[in-house]
Amino acid sequence: MKTRCVIEFHDKCLKLSSWIKGPAGFSLQFVDVLEIEGKTPEQISADLLSWRKSKKIAGQNALALVSRQNAILRTLHLPSTDPLELKSMIALQAVTQIPYSPEEVVFDYLAFPSEQAGYTQVIIIILPKSVVSQILHILSKAAFKVDAISITSLGIMKYVAAKKRPSGIVYAAIDFDRTQSEICVGQGANFLHSRIISLGTADVASNQEEFLKQIDLTASVLKKEKLLSAIKEIYCVGDVAQLSPFADVLKKEYQMEVFIIDSHQLTNAKGLAQVFEQGYSLSAVLAEGVSQDKIKLNFIPAEMLSLQISQERFWQWVRLAVIGIGLAGSLVYALQIPFIQKQNYLNQVQSKIKAVKKETDEINKKYRSFDNMNQAVGQRVIVVDVISEIYKILPDDISIINLTMTNGREISLQGLSKESDQVNQLQQGMLSSSIFEGVNLEYVNRRATQEGDINYFKLSAKIKGAQ
Numbered sequence: 001m002k003t004r005c006v007i008e009f010h011d012k013c014l015k016l017s018s019w020i021k022g023p024a025g026f027s028l029q030f031v032d033v034l035e036i037e038g039k040t041p042e043q044i045s046a047d048l049l050s051w052r053k054s055k056k057i058a059g060q061n062a063l064a065l066v067s068r069q070n071a072i073l074r075t076l077h078l079p080s081t082d083p084l085e086l087k088s089m090i091a092l093q094a095v096t097q098i099p100y101s102p103e104e105v106v107f108d109y110l111a112f113p114s115e116q117a118g119y120t121q122v123i124i125i126i127l128p129k130s131v132v133s134q135i136l137h138i139l140s141k142a143a144f145k146v147d148a149i150s151i152t153s154l155g156i157m158k159y160v161a162a163k164k165r166p167s168g169i170v171y172a173a174i175d176f177d178r179t180q181s182e183i184c185v186g187q188g189a190n191f192l193h194s195r196i197i198s199l200g201t202a203d204v205a206s207n208q209e210e211f212l213k214q215i216d217l218t219a220s221v222l223k224k225e226k227l228l229s230a231i232k233e234i235y236c237v238g239d240v241a242q243l244s245p246f247a248d249v250l251k252k253e254y255q256m257e258v259f260i261i262d263s264h265q266l267t268n269a270k271g272l273a274q275v276f277e278q279g280y281s282l283s284a285v286l287a288e289g290v291s292q293d294k295i296k297l298n299f300i301p302a303e304m305l306s307l308q309i310s311q312e313r314f315w316q317w318v319r320l321a322v323i324g325i326g327l328a329g330s331l332v333y334a335l336q337i338p339f340i341q342k343q344n345y346l347n348q349v350q351s352k353i354k355a356v357k358k359e360t361d362e363i364n365k366k367y368r369s370f371d372n373m374n375q376a377v378g379q380r381v382i383v384v385d386v387i388s389e390i391y392k393i394l395p396d397d398i399s400i401i402n403l404t405m406t407n408g409r410e411i412s413l414q415g416l417s418k419e420s421d422q423v424n425q426l427q428q429g430m431l432s433s434s435i436f437e438g439v440n441l442e443y444v445n446r447r448a449t450q451e452g453d454i455n456y457f458k459l460s461a462k463i464k465g466a467q
Helices: 041-055 083-096 129-141 152-163 208-224 240-254 272-277 283-290 302-336 339-393 420-431
Strands: 003-009 013-022 025-035 061-066 072-078 105-113 120-128 145-151 170-176 181-187 190-197 231-238 257-262 399-406 410-417 436-449 452-463
Touching: 003 283, 013 041, 013 283, 025 041, 025 272, 025 283, 041 129, 061 129, 061 152, 061 283, 072 083, 072 190, 083 105, 083 120, 083 339, 083 399, 105 129, 105 190, 120 129, 120 145, 120 190, 129 145, 145 152, 152 170, 152 181, 152 190, 152 231, 152 257, 152 283, 181 208, 190 208, 208 240, 231 240, 240 257, 339 399, 339 420, 410 420, 420 436, 420 452
Parallel strands: 003 061, 061 145, 170 231, 231 257
Antiparallel strands: 003 013, 013 025, 072 120, 105 120, 170 181, 181 190, 399 410, 410 452, 436 452
């Protein structure tokens, strides 16, 4: 029977939910919280193993959720609707939006149509690669197979959408946790923004003034992103009795409808009541566990995904070898039995061979898909090198809007800049680079916009030594 574990990582604790699939979908088995403050990754892995054994959880599949506190979020409006063109533009924009090198981070994104014709709204979420690597290490040592790594914000939005689905309405959801809260903004099923507030359930009553101050700071960020005026409703997720007075204050403060989603009125899964009594929020681990939706974000790095594929391929070869040895033994034994019985036995062996051949064909088909995936991953190495080099030499005033590579060697780079000397500086930087050669400035066009004159330019170059 298929099982699933959802594990939410925080600095001080892990939130856990275990699910089992039945005819009606996934049903909740266990909920728990493990305190991990001050513990090493090896100790956390050991605690997870002990938890699995105590709950008798045999399944290995897990979805990991990273706290929004560890993520960097950026909103972009890009002048394209073509998926391939958007992919290259997003890859360039991601590394220019953060104070880290491309090798230190992993990112994924959500894209949906913008209100402006010909544009796409993109939400880029960036995580430190060290955080992702540590999560994979901990879960691997605890004998889990990680299907995906996502963030808590999407789980909270799924939880709210399942309880209240305001189709087409922009709304804010405040998820009240023990020591912190998370504010998420969405429109229908689309995730738009989120932010962590370092105040939790206990602060709603005892430190209400500071709580409102932090919400005001979030409102200023939303105003900058042009989302504040669009919000029509607020949803508070937590205990109704505890949040009702605060919901009235929010309604008066922001002059909009405020609703409470009572997260405590849930199934009687083992451990659920105890976790709620401690003040923890379980919105994300509960929503992602029961959800049948495809995971929209996955931060497992390509090279680690390739390693998982290689390991799976190895064990498939081992299984094939065992089958082959078994068949060889059967054939040897068949030669030793009386001739009158041999023909019947060989017929049985041939039937087994046909069955195994069918299985082998299916595995070979999977191998081909693995090879295609590995080739795609391998090609990304060159792209990362190119992006990393451009990131190092890119002047602050320049924004890259498109980067294309053909024949694995020739690149075309388009961008915009307010000052033409910045374009010349970029060209000189590429000429001095150890990666590029044959750098040519194709054109520079100056255009008038609402924000002033902008230089649109195009550079072409070749990658040294690429075949």
